Amino acid sequence: MATDLTPKTDPADVRVSARRHRRRALILLALAAFQFWMWGTRIANLVGTTGDFSTAFVAVHLGLFGAGIGAGVLLAVLGVRMWREARQARA
Numbered sequence: 001m002a003t004d005l006t007p008k009t010d011p012a013d014v015r016v017s018a019r020r021h022r023r024r025a026l027i028l029l030a031l032a033a034f035q036f037w038m039w040g041t042r043i044a045n046l047v048g049t050t051g052d053f054s055t056a057f058v059a060v061h062l063g064l065f066g067a068g069i070g071a072g073v074l075l076a077v078l079g080v081r082m083w084r085e086a087r088q089a090r091a
Contacts (some may be wrong), residue, residue, distance in 0.1 A: 016019030021086035039065045043069030 043065050050058055 018086045025082035032072045032076035039068040
């Protein structure tokens with residue numbers, strides 16, 4: 001018994017409406033803004049209380065917080081690109 005695993009339609013031919021594309025872009029941009037706010041406030045709180053923790057603790061946590069901000073940057077870039085793509089599809 002042979003199974004055909006090839007898709008019936010060309011993946012490049014799948015269409016998404018510009019409205020749905022913009023909505024998804026807004027979700028990504030909102031998540032990016034949340035990431036910046038959340039990790040930014042955590043960095044401010046950590047820097048404000050650095051005397052209570054060891055240097056290694058602060059360094060490790062700043063690295064982790066930096067990774068969270070990096071995820072926010074990635075979400076923002078994807079959101080902006082998706083927003084522009086929806087704008088061009090509309091025109």
